[in-house]
Amino acid sequence: MSLNEFELVDLYFKAQAQTSDSDVILGIGDDAALIQPPATGEVLAFSVDTLVADIHFHATDPAHAIGYKALAVNFSDLAAMGATPRYVLLALTLPTLDEAWLAEFCRGFFTLLKEHRAILIGGDITHGPLSITVQVTGTVPRTQALTRAGAHVGDVIYVTGTLGDAAAALTARGAQCGPLVQRLQYPTARINWGLALRGHAHAMIDISDGLLADLGHICEQSKVGARINVDRLPLSSVLRNEMDYASALNLALTGGDDYELCFTIAPTQADWLQQTAQTLNCPVQCIGEITAGSGIDLVTETGESWPEPTKSGYQHF
Numbered sequence: 001m002s003l004n005e006f007e008l009v010d011l012y013f014k015a016q017a018q019t020s021d022s023d024v025i026l027g028i029g030d031d032a033a034l035i036q037p038p039a040t041g042e043v044l045a046f047s048v049d050t051l052v053a054d055i056h057f058h059a060t061d062p063a064h065a066i067g068y069k070a071l072a073v074n075f076s077d078l079a080a081m082g083a084t085p086r087y088v089l090l091a092l093t094l095p096t097l098d099e100a101w102l103a104e105f106c107r108g109f110f111t112l113l114k115e116h117r118a119i120l121i122g123g124d125i126t127h128g129p130l131s132i133t134v135q136v137t138g139t140v141p142r143t144q145a146l147t148r149a150g151a152h153v154g155d156v157i158y159v160t161g162t163l164g165d166a167a168a169a170l171t172a173r174g175a176q177c178g179p180l181v182q183r184l185q186y187p188t189a190r191i192n193w194g195l196a197l198r199g200h201a202h203a204m205i206d207i208s209d210g211l212l213a214d215l216g217h218i219c220e221q222s223k224v225g226a227r228i229n230v231d232r233l234p235l236s237s238v239l240r241n242e243m244d245y246a247s248a249l250n251l252a253l254t255g256g257d258d259y260e261l262c263f264t265i266a267p268t269q270a271d272w273l274q275q276t277a278q279t280l281n282c283p284v285q286c287i288g289e290i291t292a293g294s295g296i297d298l299v300t301e302t303g304e305s306w307p308e309p310t311k312s313g314y315q316h317f
């Protein structure tokens, strides 16, 4: 006998959603969850993302990876605000009731949820084409929330980790490209960097649609321009081995799905950043500076201009 929606929610969501968080007055299992508002001086950060099969991921990807990534991309948005992940809502649309798939999906999802001590406070399962919607709520001190609008002329621009790996995984073939596929299927939300940059960074965004597209949002909303030294873009050794240098740079500029953070900060913070990178065990790299004006200039280490790549970020429509 197959389980109904309520039994499924109980079995796969509720059992793993138990919490000792005193702000959760009532968790999963009623008509709505009840949450105590945050302490004075803190604000709530909300974000929602939908992942549709064969648009945002392959329906044949491992269910464990799909569950992990559905949450990671949402946590990445909280990281980009400097917020701590707290509460999560999950709406799953499934074409068939494959309990083995669901169990694996939940294993990936709850692994990341528990890593950040966040709590699932509601879940819904419906029948239809495979699609996953996750809504996350975080908290951040009101004066320390990081937006896209705070970049100043003279700031330097940094990115965490390496760029272009996830995009390379879409075309890379062969035994050497396993780490690239890992980056595509299991992106790391840079929550720890987001928290560390509170009170330090001036503007921040997570790189979901490609560096040029996402840094472009910072420039527009901060009413500034940017100059990027393409020779400073952090490239993984796997990416470098997979293709020629110019192709790797273009993927680093335009490739989506890396979920690294891009932020602007005063140049005087360089030493603090390198110390913090050691503490967090995740590198950061200065890739350029904020300029007066608008738009993004690309230059090489020797000062020549670098041609703008044709594809500038993921276009949803």
Ligand SMILES: [Mg+2]
Pocket: 076, 077, 080, 205, 206, 208
């Ligand atoms: Mg984002």
